[in-house]
Amino acid sequence: MNELLLLAAFTCAVALGWYFSRLSLFSRKKHSVNNQLNKDYFTGLSYLLNDQQDQAIETFMRVLEINPETIDTHIAMGNLYRSKGDTEKAIRIHQNLFARPSLSQELTQRVQLELARDFFAAGLYDRAERLLQELNDSVSSDIRLNSHLLLLRIYEQEKEWQKAINTGSSNLLKDQPDSRKSLAHYYCEQAEQEIQQQHLTQARKLLKQALYYDPGCIRANWIAADLEFRNHNLRKGRSILLRIPEQDPSFYSLILPRLNGIISNKEMHRILDQAIEAFPSRTAVALKTDLLQMELNNDAALGYLEALSDKQKLHSPFMVARELRYISSPLAPGLHKSRLDGLLNRLNTYESLQHNLRCLSCGFKSHQSELWQCPKCRSWGTIRPDDRLN
Structure with missing residues (x-):
């Protein structure tokens, strides 16, 4: 993909260079300048065809005049260096553009945004942040939006959650669905910090804020439930935990192991049946069959697996492994049991890699x-x- 972008940028550069060289020829009648331009562009093309990309870029950049018509090509060249990981060259190109007083305010701010991206890619977050904050009054709403989004990434990297909240809740971002989801997680991050300092009341308030911005924030309920479990409020923790599969039934796979052992077997059966109906998972089936085997016997667990396989058309290696487990465990030690155990181990290994x-x-x-x-x-x-x- 980078090679295609590079080729497109070079083609653009060649076309622009050829055009301006011809313009120079007709307006100034300077044949020697035109000939030198032609020579430079053919040199650049030779580098490109020989896969010498850096030399090609440098050749085109040297001869391509900086003006409003060619600024996109210069910006693209810097971005290509950044995408290749050469942030030093990207910074040098964009700083050279940024220092040009002849560019309009909007073009200067576009270059400023790209320079901030260069600094971010280089890990120079303070320098990137300063440039981005200056773009709050940009003439372009698109530049303001992109500068805010990059600021959020900086604050996430530095774990400056309050700054992230202030930026994410700005008029430019607060009504965007993705931004509201991010805000909810920033509040969750703050809540976890408060929990570490035993500021539990403040943590609960922050978790409520998270759910205000994103009612579907599973993490907020996950932390809130854990907070109650730590304080031995098992009933409240269980109640909060069971809100999570209402948000997304796939999360039964995470909450079931936490519920196992803190509620009665009867209630666990009921919740497991709900989970398997809503989201039949390896976790739920494993817990259900283990519970049946513990309460009754292997035949009960095996019968349940067979009935479930027929009903739901489940033929995964996991189901085969579970059935083999209950078939092989009652057998007396011997050749057949050894073979079954070997097959069971291989199937279980397959499942563990999922x-x-x-x-x-x-x-x-x-x-x-x-x-x-x-x-x-x-x-x-x-x-x-x-x-x-x-």
């Missing part, structure tokens, strides 16, 4: 049990349990 979580936005997969921001696309609240049976 991902527990998946990002709905970019598809990122993880084995972690709790993950509120996607490490890949940086989206908040898009990670979901990924152990559904099929």
Whole structure:
């Protein structure tokens, strides 16, 4: 993709350069200047065809005059360096543009935004922040919006949650759905900090704020339930925890292990049946069959698995492994049991390699049990349990 962008930028640069060289020829009659331009552009093309991208960019940048008609090409060149990880060259190109007094205010602010992106990519957050704050009064609403979004990323990196809240709740962002989701998580981050300092009343207020901005914020209820469990308020914690599958039934996979052991077996059966009906997962089926085996026997667990497989058309390796477990465990030690155990171990190994979580936005997969921001696309609240049976 970068190569295609690079080729497009170079093509644009060549076309513009050729045009301005011809213009120079006709207006000034300077044939020697035109010939030098032609030579430079053919040199640049030669570098490009020989996959010497850096030399090609430098050649085109040297001969391409900076003016309103060519500014997009110069910006694109700097962005390409940044996308390749060469932030030093990107900064140099964009700083050179930023220092040009001949550019209009809007063009200068566009360059300023790109320079802030360069600093962000280089990890120079303070310098990026200063440039972005100066864009609050930008003549372009698009530049203001993008500067606010980049400021949020800086504050997230630095864990400056109050600054993130102030920026996210600005008139420019507060009514956008994604921004409200992010705000909810900023309040959750603050709540977790307050809990660490034993400021529980303040933490509860912050969690209410999170749910105000995003009623679907699962994390807020997750933290609130954990807070009650820590304070031995089991009934209230259980009540809050059961709000989560109402927000998203896939989260049964995370709440069921927390409920197991703190509620009666009868109630656990009822909740497990609800979970399997709403979101049949490996977690729910494993807990259900283990409970049946413990209360009754292997035959009861095996019968349940067989009936569930027929009803829901579930033929995953996990279901086979569970059935084999209950078939093989009563057998006397011997050759057949050894073979069954070997097969069971291989199937269980296969299941253990399956991902527990998946990002709905970019598809990122993880084995972690709790993950509120996607490490890949940086989206908040898009990670979901990924152990559904099929």
